Amino acid sequence: MSKEKGLEREEGGATMPIKKRGGVVDSTDPNMGGESQDADYCSEDAPPSLSDELEVLILARVPRSEYSKFSAVNKRFLSLVSSGELYKVRRDIGVREPSVFVLASGESNWWAFDRSFRSCRQLPILPSDVCFASGDKETLSAGTHLLVSGMEIDGRVTWRYELTSNRWFKGPPMNSPRGLFASATCGNHAVVAGGIRVDGNREVLRTAERYDPDGKSWVLLPSMNRRRQFCSGCYMDGKFYVIGGKSEDGQALTCAEAYDETNDKWELIPDMLKDTPISTYHSPPLVAVVNNHLYALETSLNVVRVYVKATNSWRTLGPVPIRADFNRGWGVAFKSLGNELLVIGSSSASYTGHGMSIFTCIPDPTTATTEEGRLRWEPLECSKNRSSHFIRNCCVMIA
Structure with a gap:
């Protein structure tokens, strides 16, 4: 001994x-x-x-859900995480993983889940005023920043949660404060477009801007061809798509637009949603891109459809295991999660009682609509499954 x-x-x-x-x-x-x-x-x-460089490369490959334990090792490990250096190394070597941030109805705290929803943690309370806390909000992510846009008593604001420090900060504000806009994340930045201006005459916008998390700033982009609100965004084929929405006259738009950063221009895509039922009080289109294929949740029918690029048309793949038709699409999360589709809402079966139900599937755009070929959804257990099934906000961060 x-x-x-x-x-x-x-x-x-x-x-x-x-x-x-x-x-x-x-x-x-x-x-x-x-x-x-x-x-x-x-x-x-x-x-x-081990050398310092080799230690960092090893730590960069550890699942992010374990990073909170590093503070108990030594100050250097804590500094690697809190300074953001470790995330830059992960980005450089191509190691990224998705996390899901959810705010359910009736809760004041956001929850962060790992990809498999086996571990979760509660985020610090967002230090906003009561107007922001109780009002409608919109979310997007860029790098290690979670951005939440909403109304405070003094006007429209954007709060950001920084994953590296586990803290909330106010700002920076958009160049054109807006609501009901389209947004999407690509790489280390995010883009917003359209929506309603909320700092004046509630003008329906066609402007767009990009958020840079490194500089904590918004940069204006060329404006779209059409003004639109209640629209949705996604990235596909290296372009930022803005889909659907309503015009300044309140008319439903079946066209879409795609922004190509290479030539810095917008391309109008007529009739992209020509076969999609549109309701007056319907939520913005619920869309997600997996393996460069665009999927949409048709909420009135509770089915998933895939976009056929060659014919500018949609094809039905099969039903979803949640009731998206309860509130015309509101309160439902439909996101891409790596190579899977993620849906959160009220279950059409009794997997998790009356709480939120979480399902994933690996979609196949060639899937037939027969029973044998339909999407195979897997229910995920969640330690916080007593949360409301009405999802106020949901965002996937890849870092």
């Missing part, structure tokens, strides 16, 4: 010196005082320590 005694280790009655990085410490030195020093010690037979 061995034990440490000051800077010595006793083994079988023999006293062995303990090696410090860079040499052997003389335990007889009176300046040492027999006290443990702030350094890493190992026996002469111990393997050499």
Whole structure:
């Protein structure tokens, strides 16, 4: 049996010196005082320590759900996480994983889940006023920032949650404060377009802007061809798509637009939603892109459809296991989760009682509409499944 005694280790009655990085410490030195020093010690037979660079590369491959435990290791590990350096390394080596942020009806705190929904944690309370807390909000993510846009007593604001520090900050505001806009995330930035201006005459917008999390700033982009509100956004084929919505006259728009960053222009796509039923009080289109294929949740029929690019048309793939028709699409989350589709809402079966139900599936755009070929949805257990099935906000962060 061995034990440490000051800077010595006793083994079988023999006293062995303990090696410090860079040499052997003389335990007889009176300046040492027999006290443990702030350094890493190992026996002469111990393997050499890892280099700092190799340690960072290893940590970058650890699941993000484990990062909260690093603060108990040492200050350097804590600094790697809180400074954001570790996330930059992950981005450079192509290691990313999705997290799902959810705000359910009746709750004041956001919840963050890992991809499999096996672990969750509660975010700090967003320090907004009561108007923002109780009002409608819209969310998007960029890098390690979760952005939440809504109305406070003094006007439209955007709050951001920084994953690295686990804190909320106000701002920066958009160049054109807006609501009911389209948004989507691509890489380390996000784009918003359209919506209603809320700092004046409630003008329906056709402007667009991009958020840069590194600079914490918004940059104006060229304006769309059409003004639109109640629209949705997504990234596909390297372009930012704005789909559906309503015009300044309140008329439903079946056209879409795609912004190509390469030529810095918008392209109008007529009749992209020509076969989609549109209700006056319907939610914005529920769309998600998986493996560069666009899917939509047709809420009036509770089915998933896939967009056929070659013919500018839609094809039905099969039903979803939640009731999206209860509130005409409001309160339902329909997102891409890596190579899967994610849907959260009120279950059409009794998987999780009266709480929110969570399902994923790996879609196949060639799936037939027969019983054998329909989408295979997998229910996910969730430690917070007593939350309301009405989802006020949901956002997927890839970092």
